[in-house]
Amino acid sequence: MDKFSNDAKVFKALCDVNRLKILELLREGEKCACELQENVDIVQSSLSYHMKILVESGIVESTHDGKWIYYKISQDGSDKAVEILREITNVDDKNKATHRCTSKCLVK
Amino acid sequence: MDKFSNDAKVFKALCDVNRLKILELLREGEKCACELQENVDIVQSSLSYHMKILVESGIVESTHDGKWIYYKISQDGSDKAVEILREITNVDDKNKATHRCTSKCLVK
DNA sequence: TTGTTATATCGAAATATTTCGATGTGAGAA
DNA sequence: TTCTCACATCGAAATATTTCGATATAACAA
Numbered sequence: 001m002d003k004f005s006n007d008a009k010v011f012k013a014l015c016d017v018n019r020l021k022i023l024e025l026l027r028e029g030e031k032c033a034c035e036l037q038e039n040v041d042i043v044q045s046s047l048s049y050h051m052k053i054l055v056e057s058g059i060v061e062s063t064h065d066g067k068w069i070y071y072k073i074s075q076d077g078s079d080k081a082v083e084i085l086r087e088i089t090n091v092d093d094k095n096k097a098t099h100r101c102t103s104k105c106l107v108k
Numbered sequence: 109m110d111k112f113s114n115d116a117k118v119f120k121a122l123c124d125v126n127r128l129k130i131l132e133l134l135r136e137g138e139k140c141a142c143e144l145q146e147n148v149d150i151v152q153s154s155l156s157y158h159m160k161i162l163v164e165s166g167i168v169e170s171t172h173d174g175k176w177i178y179y180k181i182s183q184d185g186s187d188k189a190v191e192i193l194r195e196i197t198n199v200d201d202k203n204k205a206t207h208r209c210t211s212k213c214l215v216k
Numbered sequence: 217t218t219g220t221t222a223t224a225t226c227g228a229a230a231t232a233t234t235t236c237g238a239t240g241t242g243a244g245a246a
Numbered sequence: 247t248t249c250t251c252a253c254a255t256c257g258a259a260a261t262a263t264t265t266c267g268a269t270a271t272a273a274c275a276a
């Protein structure tokens with residue numbers, strides 16, 4: 001199952017409404033954590049938790065500047081995510097041999 | 109938060125290793141549940157649970173044929189998922205006004 | 217009808233994720 | 247150094263997801 005763990009990690013970053021809200025904010029441009037904090041309805045430690053997940057997925061990247069951290073959407077990470085999504089949903093036409101069960105499932 | 113629920117649903121379908129494994133199997137072409145069952149390490153009721161999530165996300169579609177159900181990757185659903193992913197990670201360049209905090213976070 | 221097969225649903229347990237408050241760390245200001 | 251601010255980490259509670267076994271439903275065969 002480890003083969004899929006990395007893909008799962010990328011999509012896990014995208015399946016929480018708070019993280020989607022954060023991404024929406026970051027679409028406006030780079031923002032510091034405190035600015036995100038203002039616009040999201042969770043406490044500081046929770047925001048920190050979500051930012052870690054977003055950064056580890058590669059979709060968001062961070063820059064440290066003194067005591068602040070600025071976050072922005074990573075073009076590279078986003079492109080990779082799109083690429084993964086395309087890949088995992090891409091039907092390999094060469095192998096498209098559909099079998100049909102008759103009377104009793106043939107597979108068993 | 110309801111604005112993001114549908115997007116979250118699509119990505120939720122993709123963040124479980126069993127469902128990713130199932131998608132990989134479906135990339136070979138349409139398959140009946142019993143064939144999927146053979147290749148995945150969960151009991152029947154669990155497979156049924158996962159298939160429901162995949163179908164409800166739109167990424168997989170099902171066809172009923174007598175007592176069998178055939179599943180395949182939905183081209184339309186996959187394209188929509190890719191589109192959503194592009195959209196939520198697309199930085200709006202027009203608004204790209206980055207602000208920097210100085211001395212004390214300006215946002216607060 | 218009765219039996220068998222394929223799939224769905226339910227309830228409970230196991231597991232994972234999210235949340236918060238408290239506290240830790242590290243940077244810069246005083 | 248000491249204080250404050252920004253952010254991270256920890257532990258515990260709350261919540262959500264996943265799993266299984268038991269049972270239900272529906273289709274077809276006998």
